[in-house]
Structure formats: structure tokens, C-alpha cells
Amino acid sequence: MRLSVHDIRDEGLALEFVEPAANFPVLAELQERRECRFPEPLRVTLRIQPASGMFEVSGRIETCVETPCSRCLKPTLVVLDTSFELTYVRELPEIEGEEDEDGREISAEEMGLVLLQGDEIDLREVVQEQVVLAMPxxxxxxxxxxxxxxxxxxxxxxxxxxxAPTDFSLKFAALKDLKIDK
Ligand SMILES: [Zn+2]
Ligand SMILES: [Zn+2]
Structure with missing residues (x-):
């Protein structure tokens, strides 16, 4: 699933595939460690578009994951449906001074910029990373x-x-009375 950028024509490339999570090393490891299970294969659609020396990769991944409920640990099936857009660049631009609404500096990663390593885009890497990001x-x-x-x-x-069901409220009451010495 490595794509040479030389094989991408001007009009771009559309890919569609269905593959089990076990084919993606990071996801396979999550399953082996029993942190979660992917009972269905990943349904992936990708579009790769060259744009003045850069490559825009957009896509959608649909599957579902069985993961323990964060409160009671019961296995819980969660539908994953994630869309993403990444831009592969030869060089990361200087983005110092770029800030979001809260005045925080935006990193290249947050802007969806990925440094192109050599002449290949590893789509397997892209897909598994997006699945991990989409996990609840x-x-x-x-x-x-x-x-x-x-x-x-x-x-x-x-x-x-x-x-005693009051345990929690008692604890909070105790916390309220805590004085913190500075
Ligand atoms: Zn639960
Ligand atoms: Zn109890």
C-alpha cells in the first residue's frame, strides 16, 4: 500500500478497498493486546490529488470497534466513520506566528501537513493513524x-x-474543607 508519487497523474487517483484491521500493524497490535477488537473490515475510500508539488490526500474510513465501556468495562461496539484531509509536502513551511482563535500556535500536524518521506506515501500508515485518532x-x-x-x-x-452511596459526596465535602498552604 505504498504509493509512489511518480504514479500519481495530474488528474489524481481514487482508491477504494476493504481490508481487515489485522493487515494494519498498529491495529493488529491493539487487537493482540486485547485493548479492542475490530469485528468488521475497514472500508476505505481515498483520493490523492497533486497540487503544485504537494499531494492532497483525503479519505473516509468506516468500520466499527469493540472496546470496553470506560465506566463498566462491558464490551461496547462503537461505529467509526471518519473523514480526513492531509497534505504531503516536501518541506514543512515556516508557520511561526500562525495562531488559532485561542492564540495558541498551530503546529504543522494540526494543519494536516505531513512531510513526504522520499517519493512514497504509505497509505497503510495513513489509514491506521486515522483509525487510532478516531477511536473514542x-x-x-x-x-x-x-x-x-x-x-x-x-x-x-x-x-x-x-x-455506602454517600462515599463520594463525603469525599467532596472533605475536599472542600481542605486548605492549601502556599
Ligand atoms: Zn458501561
Ligand atoms: Zn460497592
């Missing part, structure tokens, strides 16, 4: 998931444990 940070089996009891580990969706 805090997947939930249901928005109302009550999670596990932090004391006894009981799944509070299924049972009420015997731990």
Missing part, C-alpha cells in the same frame, strides 16, 4: 451507564452493592 476516548455502553462501584467493583447497572 470514553466509550460508553449507554449514556446512562452507572459504572462499577469504586470500592467493591460491583457492576452498578446490575446490582446495588452494600457500599
Amino acid at each position: 476516548f470514553h466509550p460508553l455502553c449507554a449514556p446512562s451507564c452507572r459504572g462499577l462501584c469504586p470500592r467493591c467493583g460491583a457492576d452498578l447497572n446490575n446490582e446495588k452493592c452494600r457500599c
Whole structure:
């Protein structure tokens, strides 16, 4: 899945493929470590367009991932549908002084700029990175998931444990009274 930039004609290139996550080393490793599972193959559409010495790569990846609920750890299926745009450049431009609305400096990466290594674009690399970026940070089996009891580990969706439910509020009350010496 390495694409030589010399094979990209002026009118650009469109690619479409369906491949199992196991064909992508980073995703395969996530599965081997049992951090998540990709029960369906990745459906990928890509478009590569040359533009004055640069190459614009845009695409869409659809699949789903089974990952533990961040509260109760139950395996949870999350649909992934991500679109992206990257620009491969020979040289990263000086972007000092470029700031976003919050006055933060924007990095080349945030602008979607990627330094072209040699004459090849590694599409496998692109796809797996985009999948990782699209993975949910805090997947939930249901928005109302009550999670596990932090004391006894009981799944509070299924049972009420015997731990005092006021534990949390007591802790907060104690925190409120904390005085921090400077
Ligand atoms: Zn849950
Ligand atoms: Zn408990």
C-alpha cells in the first residue's frame, strides 16, 4: 500500500478497498493486546490529488470497534466513520506566528501537513493513524451507564452493592474543607 508519487497523474487517483484491521500493524497490535477488537473490515475510500508539488490526500474510513465501556468495562461496539484531509509536502513551511482563535500556535500536524518521506506515501500508515485518532476516548455502553462501584467493583447497572452511596459526596465535602498552604 505504498504509493509512489511518480504514479500519481495530474488528474489524481481514487482508491477504494476493504481490508481487515489485522493487515494494519498498529491495529493488529491493539487487537493482540486485547485493548479492542475490530469485528468488521475497514472500508476505505481515498483520493490523492497533486497540487503544485504537494499531494492532497483525503479519505473516509468506516468500520466499527469493540472496546470496553470506560465506566463498566462491558464490551461496547462503537461505529467509526471518519473523514480526513492531509497534505504531503516536501518541506514543512515556516508557520511561526500562525495562531488559532485561542492564540495558541498551530503546529504543522494540526494543519494536516505531513512531510513526504522520499517519493512514497504509505497509505497503510495513513489509514491506521486515522483509525487510532478516531477511536473514542470514553466509550460508553449507554449514556446512562452507572459504572462499577469504586470500592467493591460491583457492576452498578446490575446490582446495588452494600457500599455506602454517600462515599463520594463525603469525599467532596472533605475536599472542600481542605486548605492549601502556599
Ligand atoms: Zn458501561
Ligand atoms: Zn460497592
